[in-house]
Amino acid sequence: MAATSRDTTAGGMTHRMTDDAPLEFTPRALVAAAVQTIRNPREGAVRVIRTGLPVPVLWTMLAAVVSASVVMGQGTLIVTTQGGALANPYLANPLVMCAIQLGLLVVMVYAIHTIGGWMGGQGAFEDSLALVVWLQFVMACLQVVQTAALFVLPPVADVIGLVGLVLFLWLLTHFIAAAHGFRSLGMVFVMILVSAFGITFVMSLVLALFGIASPGDFNV
Structure with missing residues (x-):
């Protein structure tokens, strides 16, 4: 029987969703949902919000996705650099890398x-958390593809890396718009860039006050 559609609201906006909108937590269903999210980011964001997972579960999922990403990334670095990456004190300890990414x-x-709230957004905290978790999962799926390409055709892996950066910003823009009900993607994108610059500047000052060197002080 064909799935029927219904209206659902996220961040103050109404979307048309099918009856099977909530995510199914099987590997095949999650990968399919990730692909569909790339094709239609806003609909993917609404699916994630509609699933309605508890905040403690979302924090656990975020830690799990980050851990898997770090393990995969470090394994790839060790193989491709023949252990040279371990000379970097940040890369040598997976727990440190995991803590940095999670932070x-x-x-x-x-x-x-x-x-988003300051800009008039209507999204709940758990919506933002859920979408960051899902964004990391989608990027982890792309990381798997990039890792496979790295061993088969390295130049393609470099291209995938560039595509991944664009995809990250593209998805993040749509996710924030869906969570908070913003209609202008351009405004959201500018807000992301300005916020990223401001947060990076503040964090750099805080690290400097505590005498902590930035990762750029070490050679990979």
Whole structure:
């Protein structure tokens, strides 16, 4: 029987969704949902919000996705650089890398929720958290493809890396717009760039005050 459609609201906006909109947590269904999210970011965002997972579960999922991404990334670096990457004190310890990435994502979650609210957004905190988790999952799927290409055709892996950066910003823009009900993607994109610059500047000052060197002080 064909799935029927219905109206659902996220961030103050109404979308047409099918009855099977909530995510199904099987590997095949999640990968299919990730592909569909790339094709239609806003609909993918609404699916994630509609799933309505509890906040503690979302934090656990975020930690799991980050851990998997770090393990995969470090494994690839060790193989491709023949262990040379381990000379970098940040890359040598997976726990440090995991903590750094997780910390940055936590800042992203609160920034999306707080700054979006300042700009008149209507999204809930759990919506921002859920979308950051889903964004990381989609990027992790792309990381798997990039890793496979790295061993088969390295130049293609470089292209995938550039595509991944564009895709990250594209999805993030749509996700924030869906979560907060913003209609102008251009405004959201500018807000992302300005916020990223401001947050990076503040974090650099804080790290400098505590005498912590930035990752750029080490050679990879």
